[in-house]
Amino acid sequence: MFLITCPYCGTRDQSEFSNAGEAHVARPEKPEDLSDEEWADFVFLRNNPKGLFAERWIHTAGCRRFFNMLRNTATDEILAVYKVGETPPRVSTAEPATPSGEAPIGSGNDAVKVERPEGGE
């Protein structure tokens, strides 16, 4: 259960919010100029990375405003929240090394549950 800071209302429990998918996917200005493939890419395809992700949330049981969040999906760190239209702030977070890798701590996954002792292999 996350604690989410709505940029309009302040910090609230996750149960007040709904996730609304990937952020910064603008609706094409002229849909009719797009090929079927290009249009389908907008309608159906979204990124779902393990690691840093910009996503939209809506304060459903609050101000009902949409806003954006930078979250590390591997560790569930909420790195920033910002209003629609604002440029995503710069953040730094431990990214998984490879598509199947792990962030060094925080994911709870097998590979990072136990510390590797110095010199341990």
Add this chain to the structure above:
Amino acid sequence: MSTQPNRRASGGLIDRETTIGFRFDGRDFTGHPGDTLASALLANGEHMVARGFKYHRPRGIFGAGSEDPTALVQIGGDATRTDPNTRVTEQEIYQGLEARAQNVWPSLRYDVGAINDVFSTFLPAGFYYKTFMGPLGNWMTFEPFIRKAAGMGVAPDGPDPDRYETVNRHCDVLVIGAGPAGLMAAQAAAKSGARVILAEESAHVGGRLLSIDPDYTRIAGKTPANWASDIADDLADMDTVTVLTRTAAFGYYAQNFVGLWERVSDHLAPADRAANLPRQRVWRVRAKEVVLATGSVERPLVFHENDRPGIMLAGAARTFVHRYGVVPGRRVLVFANNDSAWEAAFDLQKAGATISGIIDLRRDIDGALLGKAAERGIGIHPGAAIVGTTGAQRVSGAQVRRMSGETGVEGAVTAIECDLLAVSGGWMPNVALFSQSRGKLAFDEDLAAFRPGQSWQNERSAGAAAAVFDLAGCLKTGAQAGADAAKKAGLTATAGRMPKIEGGERVQGTPRVLPEIPSGRPKHKVRAWIDLQDDVTTKDIKLALQEGYDSIEHAKRYTTTGMGTDQGKVANMNAFALVAGTLGKPVWQVGTTTYRQPWKPVTFGAIAGQHVGAHFHPRRTTPAHAWHAENGAVFEPVGDWLRARAYLRSGESFDEAVQRESRAAREHVAVLDASTLGKIDIRGKDARTFLNRVYTNAWSKLAPGKARYGLMLGEDGMVMDDGVTACIADDHFHMTTTTGGAASVLTHLEDYLQTEWTDLEVYLTTVTEQWSVASLSGPDSWRVVADLCEGIDPDPETFEFMRFAEATIDGVPVRVFRISFTGALAYEINIAADYGHWLWTRVIDAGRKYAIQPYGTEAMHLLRAEKGFIIVGQETDGTMTPGDLRMDWIVNDRKGDFIGKRSLLRSDTARSDRKQLVGLLTDDPALMLEEGAHIIATETEPAPPVPMLGHVTSSYISPNLGRSIALGVVKAGGSRIGERLWATRRDGAPIPVKVTETDFLKLRETGDV
């Protein structure tokens, strides 16, 4: 004087003045307030309380708290209240408590299932998978028998009569565990003014302090127990501190969200439980900072025949002596690999037991301990091991041999008699919650166990949980942790002065940890238990590794190690060590299984809290709900709402009522409560532009006073909602949505306004609850409106279809719409919701002379199907375009872009063979199709795979057409009008149907029905 033979004359947190009677396994016993079921049974000399899960071997009391793996019983005889798998070490006794052994038949002592033990050779790890898969049998057949044979307790039956609650709390510092470290942490944090919650799993604060000799140790001049309770009392007196006992932290979640489970009333006899208190309570705590003072868990030793009742953790034996005033054995043998168990031996001797020896795996024992043992006349066996035990339902003796290296024994066998075998494999920091918080564990080579490493959340561990075992260290790290937590939470705090300790106690030193104690027996004859609850032996784990399950997570699942209700609290570390030892890998590389929430089983009742019954999914009701309820309404949930489905007259069936209501709505007049429809007030200078973009049709020219039906698509071109929107002014519209879609439509519209079309000046307000709506249908409906409303002439000749106007009823303003979902002449009267009930009764009164009837949602569905109108969610399923509904007329592709427009041109949505909405009429007018029935092109069902053309979406017996009607979606349906197809059914030949247009009323006019 107590009749409990093993009760000490004094000592412990026991009130000997009061005697409590309870029943276990059909026999009566007595105990005292302060006792758990375990301590009371031990006071009465009872060790055997259960039988093993798989082999049904006798099982005793192994621990003294939540770590106990196997002493599980069923509490209570009442089928609705009985509590299975309750640890006797945690259940406090009360007058009349009834407990029964589980997994035994006919009784605990004579159990038929024990035959499994004889055949144990044939029940290795993975036995079930190997035996019951494949050609010889099938799992589905055997599973019920296996489940029964491997049963644990019996789940309660019937509605739970008890009350539970969940509460939310915020605090600066949450301290988990009220042992020496936790108490100091809470005190240091509380002194800073921080809001503190201190949660203690057991009934009393003090933790390990309650298990050490009070004659020997003093803290700040007080006995350890008194020092602890004084601190807790002082804390409880502070407004900013909440001290919770009988409260286990069961889950550590993201951002310091911690679940606490408080057993509020379980320790009281049902008659003594306060009516105003729940049985159990879940505290959902959001803490700025957490101190984990969760203590440590003692590790068992893995030796041959280590599972008999009377074999107990040495630390647990001390707890029974000091906390509960019970001597759990008369002739005690101690088997250890560390110093702390020696203290247990001395304590037990002081409490009156005879110590028949201390066997220690270590060859080099500290001189001071040797001296103390010699002073007390205790025989010692350094560098030796127990290689076997005797005793049927309680341990009666052990065989001891000298160790030879790490894996062998040598020399003569010494047999030693005992009735209690106290074992200790060292103490392991209790890191369960730390690991749940996603902190990283570090393997401590000295302890041969995990301790907290790098933290991830805002927490820190203190005391034994942080591998600090000595009393002074516990107090100090606790105080520091509390001060640190308070500082991080933004307060000014110091650790303060440490209380003076006199006496103190010896800690474990460096234990000699062996994954398995050698017995000198052939491998196949060794039965050394790792997990007492799941009956997993070293042999099972080795077999799993041999068969290739060499990841710890795989070995766990194959053998079920640590998968019982105790989640392997005492067992897991030995399993990890054995896997590491067998594979020749370091333990840190083998790693751990996942410490999952919950720390221990939590009842579903507590988790559900007050969200049961009517509170499970609260229903919204309309202002006229009471009238409906009083007039025979049968309700159905629609979205969050309860809507009247039909109004049954006495002696009338549901179907009869629907037929009657449907006729009334066409023949004279009937009224529907349509208040639940979603309503959105749209304002702003760009409102028309907005409507043009969110609906498929054009809104530029809709004049004030007029309304229009609209179809709303998702960006994928699929129909998501429909409804009528009225123009109140050029910059003001009133949109209606489906009842179930109201919330998602508003979010959908807000999404575009807030994130895509930020240049549009449009404001949306949900007004669903602001308006109450009576929808009148039938040829006389206009007369009712005329009689009722002032300021409007509803004559259908002049007040045209899709008009709306303001009017009043007794001076109360209303909006009257001439719109129809039934196809009959119809009006909707909207009124401020506070007048909803009043309006409804006024309509019924005014309509009486036209024989008005209320009609429900079922008749509404039927009536609209007669007209061929769709219901979003019934005719559509998220894959239907306007074209699929054959509603191309509503798509205006000249007006510019709208949501979903581009998708209608995609190759897939533009296909001509998509399923399309059609009418379906059976040859036999009395035969009604089943909704969902498949449509096929042949008279008989062909061999599978059957080519399916579509399915029936709506089906009714229409009283107005005097026959059955159905709507369905059929591939290229629009081009099949007039064709013969068949609808399948489960038991019988496919039903011939004719494909028709969807407006059955029109078909009747043209004579086609």
